[in-house]
Amino acid sequence: MAKRIELEKIVIGKSDKIALRNRAAIDAAGVLALNLIGSPGCGKTTLLEQTIARLHHPADGRRRLSVGVIEGDVQTTIDRDRIRKAGAPAAQIETEGACRLDAAMVEEALAEIPLDAIDVLVIENVGNLICPTGPKLGEHLKVAVISTAEGDEKPAKYPSVIVKADAVVVTKLDLLPHLDYDLDRAVGDCRKLKNDIKVFPLSAKTGDGMDAWTDYLRAARKANAAAARR
Amino acid sequence: MHELSIAESICRSVTERVGAARIDDMVVEVGALSGVNRESLEFCLGEAARISGVRLDRFSVELVSAQAKCECGNSYEADDLIQPCPKCGGFSRSYTGGEDVVVSKLIMVEEDG
Numbered sequence: 001m002a003k004r005i006e007l008e009k010i011v012i013g014k015s016d017k018i019a020l021r022n023r024a025a026i027d028a029a030g031v032l033a034l035n036l037i038g039s040p041g042c043g044k045t046t047l048l049e050q051t052i053a054r055l056h057h058p059a060d061g062r063r064r065l066s067v068g069v070i071e072g073d074v075q076t077t078i079d080r081d082r083i084r085k086a087g088a089p090a091a092q093i094e095t096e097g098a099c100r101l102d103a104a105m106v107e108e109a110l111a112e113i114p115l116d117a118i119d120v121l122v123i124e125n126v127g128n129l130i131c132p133t134g135p136k137l138g139e140h141l142k143v144a145v146i147s148t149a150e151g152d153e154k155p156a157k158y159p160s161v162i163v164k165a166d167a168v169v170v171t172k173l174d175l176l177p178h179l180d181y182d183l184d185r186a187v188g189d190c191r192k193l194k195n196d197i198k199v200f201p202l203s204a205k206t207g208d209g210m211d212a213w214t215d216y217l218r219a220a221r222k223a224n225a226a227a228a229r230r
Numbered sequence: 231m232h233e234l235s236i237a238e239s240i241c242r243s244v245t246e247r248v249g250a251a252r253i254d255d256m257v258v259e260v261g262a263l264s265g266v267n268r269e270s271l272e273f274c275l276g277e278a279a280r281i282s283g284v285r286l287d288r289f290s291v292e293l294v295s296a297q298a299k300c301e302c303g304n305s306y307e308a309d310d311l312i313q314p315c316p317k318c319g320g321f322s323r324s325y326t327g328g329e330d331v332v333v334s335k336l337i338m339v340e341e342d343g
Contacts, residue, residue: 003340004254010243010333012236012258099232131232134265160265163311193312195301195322 018103022110022138027228029115031068032221033123035137037161038145040127043171043204045071045079047145048122049086050204054214055120056087065221068118070109072101072126079124089114100131103138119221129158140224141166148172148181155189162190167198169213174203233267236331237274241282248338256289257335261328262309263296271331287339296328 026033038044048069055065069090071079080092091112093105106123113121123139125132133142144165146154149172155162162168168190170183187199198216202209240258258275260266272291279286295307300315301322308328314321 002342005338005340007247007336007338010240010247010336012240012243012331012333016330098235131265134232159312160310193321195320 016103016136018107019136019138022103022107023140025110025115026121026138026140029118030225030228031115031118031121032141032217032224033121033137033139034217035132035139035142036122036124036145037129037132037142037165038125038127039129039147039150042127042145042147042150044124044127044145045082046204047169047171047202048083048124050207050210051122051214051217052083052086052088054210055217062218065119065218066117067120067122068113068115070106070113070121070123072105072124074098074126089118095126099126099128100135101125101137102135106137120217129154129161133161133164141220144168146170146186148175148179148183152182152186153189155186155193159193162193162197165194165197167200167216170199170201171204173201173208174206232265233270234274234278236266237271237278238282240275240331240333241278241284244284244333244336245282247336250283250285252285252287252339252341253289254287254337254339255335256286256333256337258289258291259294259330259332259334260291261294261296261330261332263311263325263328264331266331268293292334294328294332296325298323298325 036044052067055067067088069083069088071090072093073079074095074097077092080090083090091109093101093109123137142165144161170186183201190197190199200209200213202213260268260271268291275289295309297305298308299305300320302315302318302320304315304317306316315323
């Protein structure tokens with residue numbers, strides 16, 4: 001006679017445990033970590049280049065904040081090279097087909113980032129507005145990036161990324177004269193999905209709106225460091 | 231799109247647990263906020279089991295709600311991230327649970343001899 005044996009349950013995705021480990025390493029270095037999520041071509045890397053320029057060389061005499069970046073792409077090291085050229089340490093994850101980063105990939109890449117030498121770590125996820133919203137990587141904040149060129153209905157059509165995000169950056173504001181983009185609708189839809197969400201419309205190209213964004217990062221880093229000390 | 235790799239990792243975990251034994255029944259619970267599509271995982275599980283040689287007689291994939299707590303004080307079950315609070319209609323809420331993928335039931339068959 002065959003015997004039926006009921007076994008204990010199994011939680012799949014040790015990813016969360018690794019995410020906690022990543023977070024511990026990031027916190028130990030007093031670093032603020034962001035998970036940047038947006039479609040391919042929405043301007044994540046350009047936003048980063050300009051963010052690095054402003055945090056590394058603040059115009060108003062404020063303290064320099066050093067940025068480190070983990071780049072996630074399906075293929076190539078193009079983005080890592082762009083970030084290094086912008087003056088920040090960067091590691092590249094090539095997922096070879098996977099549609100999003102997970103905590104184990106980030107843990108491996110963290111070994112290449114000098115955490116003690118940076119203040120802000122940005123993990124640029126694979127270009128995709130859906131899949132990356134799931135796994136925790138060890139970040140403090142999730143930031144959704146949507147560009148005006150994608151259309152103003154994107155927050156309504158991709159609600160899960162907005163709901164999970166702490167902040168939304170609307171990029172390519174300089175294209176507004178060429179588009180039928182209703183910024184109020186996009187921002188309104190974000191707020192409808194999450195009443196207290198921060199929204200930063202900006203143009204990394206012209207610099208319009210960049211100060212509000214970098215001020216937010218400075219404030220978040222400060223708050224995070226204060227919380228870590230408690 | 232990521233469901234196949236999750237299905238593969240379920241098969242790996244099951245093999246670690248039962249070796250080559252036959253599985254009589256398995257239930258996988260998918261949290262509503264896990265970002266995993268139930269139907270897609272169900273399809274991928276069948277394929278992943280076949281490819282990895284896991285002997286799966288029966289299995290099912292079930293959706294598990296998350297608990298949402300609204301700023302107004304109301305608690306409700308949420309099957310996705312876009313449901314407003316049914317009481318006040320607001321969108322200021324926090325969630326607990328519903329983020330995991332769990333093999334909640336696993337029955338193996340121990341053959342004689």
